[in-house]
Amino acid sequence: MSQTTERVGHDELATLKLVALDGALEGRATVTCAALADRLDASNQTASRRLQRLEDAEFIERNMTGDGQRIAVTEVGERALQREYADYRRLFEGDADVDLSGVVTSGMGEGRHYISLSGYMEQFRDRLGYEPFAGTLNVELDDESVRARARMDALDPVGIDGWEDDDRTYGPAFCWPATIETVDGTRYEDVHVIAPERTHHGTDQLELIAPDRLRDELGLNDDDHVTIHVSEQ
Amino acid sequence: MSQTTERVGHDELATLKLVALDGALEGRATVTCAALADRLDASNQTASRRLQRLEDAEFIERNMTGDGQRIAVTEVGERALQREYADYRRLFEGDADVDLSGVVTSGMGEGRHYISLSGYMEQFRDRLGYEPFAGTLNVELDDESVRARARMDALDPVGIDGWEDDDRTYGPAFCWPATIETVDGTRYEDVHVIAPERTHHGTDQLELIAPDRLRDELGLNDDDHVTIHVSEQ
């Protein structure tokens, strides 16, 4: 019974930003309504209500501790903040594009199998405009890029629907248009970052699909450094 | 008779962000209340009232055109947006520091005269912790940095008060702690960017003060490229 009364207005978002600045994104923030009220320029009742609504909307999780509460921003909450951040990036930087870098790895080789399934392949053809090579290029992101990757959530992706055959179900995925560049400046334009719709947060693996085998086109080997530019549509 | 009823809450700020995204920062945005209301998920009456309040608070300027209105965000409004942006940068990038780059120029040589006046010099000693060399290093910012410079408004500076002697008045100024680095990697840590409190927006000149003559310490000549890192206090 998801009681999301959905009463998250801009006031609640401002409150979310405040507790996030207190460290509620990573780890947990220890907060009291009185201290929050002070910074919100409102009463502690209002601060309390704001937090309740953020909790109702599943933007935060709370643990009462007797002398306050420990707050953690959920993925839903972080996505809301990332969307807001993307708006301001568009305002002052011109776009909300995300630059990632890392090194080529062999990965699990799982991609190859899934990509080539007709249930996915047909959607790639329709929605991406090409039939991808039957395999993914795996990139292990550096630390900074693992954090920057979260900004991708604010860019709207091409949706790939889940489907099922007689045996099992195949989950939905997201694709983001991107370009990839090697250290010597060679670029390949029509790439897509692909990730399961319900990706586990903070993964350092990035999977790319493209019309061609990127290792061949760009002369890439394991541990070669590449930069990926994920753009707005 | 400044009728700033100061009723700018988070709802108004969200509205300001929307019109800014429509181009109200540079140039002007053509907007109708109905279209705004749609995006705000509110009635056009509410959209109208939000714009009125933004105008009352001097966050925007408006020109009614019969088939809508043209809106321009004022400097006050832009500063509010920059502060918000800085918060999100702190959230997701760890800090709101500003990196600027440009080339050394001779400037007007005005700095030398003002800096050495005791009315300023005493404040520098007290508030910056050193007596600056009697002259400024002038840097002509590149285009990208001219835009990035606006982000400095969101970093709180050291205030230098205005004062007056028998002849004239001397205006207040702001100082931001910074570091400067040359192309060969030489750095000088205890620099301050200095600017008049009421600076004209969009200037491409940056003035730096430091305990020593930076041209000597860093071996700089005109047209040498430097990068300046303006940090939070």
Added chain:
DNA sequence: ATTACTAATATACGAGTAC
């Protein structure tokens, strides 16, 4: 078509209070 007024209604707020 606009924007913005007035008036009825819905929502938010904070004082008091309970736990």
Added chain:
DNA sequence: TGTACTCGTATATTAGTAA
């Protein structure tokens, strides 16, 4: 001390109009 009720009051919102 905490958080979060209730409840009377202040504020915000929107429908209906006017300009």
